[in-house]
Amino acid sequence: MQQQPWQTKEFCVVLFMRLIVSLMVLLSIGFMACRKANEISTDKNVKLSFSTDTVFFDTVFTSVGSANKRIKVYNKEQRAVKVSHIKLSGESGSYFSLIINGMAANQIGDLQIDGNDSISIYVKVNINPDDQYQPFIVQDSILFTTNGNKQSVPLIAYGQNAIFIDNQVISTNSTWNSTLPYIISRSVTVAADATLNIRPGTRVLFHGNSVMNILGSLKAEGTKARPVIFASDRLEPYYSEEPGQWNGIRFYSSSSNSSISNALIKNAIVGITVDSLSRNSAAKLTLSNSIVKNMKAAGLAGYGTTINAFNNLFYNCGQYLFYAVGGGRYNLKQNTFAGFNYQLPRGTPAVYFSDIWAGYLAGDLKVELVNNIIWGSLAEEILIDKKTS
Numbered sequence: 001m002q003q004q005p006w007q008t009k010e011f012c013v014v015l016f017m018r019l020i021v022s023l024m025v026l027l028s029i030g031f032m033a034c035r036k037a038n039e040i041s042t043d044k045n046v047k048l049s050f051s052t053d054t055v056f057f058d059t060v061f062t063s064v065g066s067a068n069k070r071i072k073v074y075n076k077e078q079r080a081v082k083v084s085h086i087k088l089s090g091e092s093g094s095y096f097s098l099i100i101n102g103m104a105a106n107q108i109g110d111l112q113i114d115g116n117d118s119i120s121i122y123v124k125v126n127i128n129p130d131d132q133y134q135p136f137i138v139q140d141s142i143l144f145t146t147n148g149n150k151q152s153v154p155l156i157a158y159g160q161n162a163i164f165i166d167n168q169v170i171s172t173n174s175t176w177n178s179t180l181p182y183i184i185s186r187s188v189t190v191a192a193d194a195t196l197n198i199r200p201g202t203r204v205l206f207h208g209n210s211v212m213n214i215l216g217s218l219k220a221e222g223t224k225a226r227p228v229i230f231a232s233d234r235l236e237p238y239y240s241e242e243p244g245q246w247n248g249i250r251f252y253s254s255s256s257n258s259s260i261s262n263a264l265i266k267n268a269i270v271g272i273t274v275d276s277l278s279r280n281s282a283a284k285l286t287l288s289n290s291i292v293k294n295m296k297a298a299g300l301a302g303y304g305t306t307i308n309a310f311n312n313l314f315y316n317c318g319q320y321l322f323y324a325v326g327g328g329r330y331n332l333k334q335n336t337f338a339g340f341n342y343q344l345p346r347g348t349p350a351v352y353f354s355d356i357w358a359g360y361l362a363g364d365l366k367v368e369l370v371n372n373i374i375w376g377s378l379a380e381e382i383l384i385d386k387k388t389s
Helices: 009-038
Strands: 055-061 069-075 081-088 096-100 107-113 117-125 136-146 149-160 163-170 174-176 182-190 195-198 203-214 217-221 228-232 248-251 258-261 263-266 270-275 285-288 291-295 298-310 313-317 320-333 336-339 351-354 365-370 373-376 382-385
Touching (some): 055 069, 055 117, 081 096, 107 117, 117 136, 117 149, 203 217, 258 263, 263 270, 270 285, 270 291, 291 298, 298 313, 351 365
Parallel strands (some): 055 149, 163 182, 174 195, 182 203, 203 248, 228 263, 270 298, 291 313, 298 320, 320 365, 336 373
Antiparallel strands (some): 081 107, 081 136, 096 117
16 A cells, blocks of 8 residues: 555654744744843833822821832833832832832832833831821822933822820710811720710721720710711722721610711621610610611611611611611611612611510510611511510
8 A cells, every 4th residue: 555645754754853943943932032021121212101100098097007009010111121210209208118029118229120021019108197187198209210211100198187096995074076087996985974975077987896885875966067977997999888897886784875966887897786775764875867888787786775766877788777686665767778788798687676685585675667768679678576465
């Protein structure tokens, strides 16, 4: 039988040689490309590119410091470039600090960026307190020098002085006003027999998992134009509607005659927790004309207690908007419970009442609901689970 051309020894040798030549060409091209990417350009017209033209920080509280922000620095040339200087314009006097390509330094020299490659710079700002009440601007810039060509990226931050409270107990009657925001670290506790008054426009901002404990009385009285704000101290846009950033406001068994009016309470785990019946006929807490939103677990939780709630808006809470167990007395009028969740999936009713607590019949339950709107995506958005007649 006659052999086909591809079956001959000569054909196989030729094919093998062609493959070898092709492989060598490809390796040569790759080597030349790598060599070109590593060759350092001396062109004085070379310019770096940046992922942003300005690094901007929202309000940064003095002494607290900001989160890191990243800027990417690109070399879009085919050849490598050597950046002779990267540094802060303000040098040692700057409020800003840098991590350049993994190195914590506010100045670095002779940094090579290969062709079509990039580096990352992380920027942080820490502002010293002063005597200003209003937000103020601090500025600097990152300077780049490449082949004698100078470029810069501005850094801008708004500084804000604040009153810092770290694990503090308020043992006498006190008043907070709107002159400066209050930053709570760990906790602030209003002792039994003490009253904390909070004036219109006051901002109470909580760091991390901090909490406000009320053993006495809280009188937070805002206005429609100047509400009292209870929220996280993270003011970046990403965190503005993020649930679960702090632990909430807790009213303990010894607390009495507290009121919150015209307030915004947001982004906690449980916005308000109220424990135990009042010592007298007055409600332990009266909540009115307020917004409670973006809670990881519940907007308001009552445990065998007495709550008046008038003309409030509750929405976007992970499990319950209003949760009351262990009996108690609840007077709810003209509230809106909007059970739509755009961040947290919810399988529990928006409003829940029960005389059971931890599996035991705990106390008598009295609920008065007048002209409330309770709405949501579930078939049953209100549940009164009463075991006693």
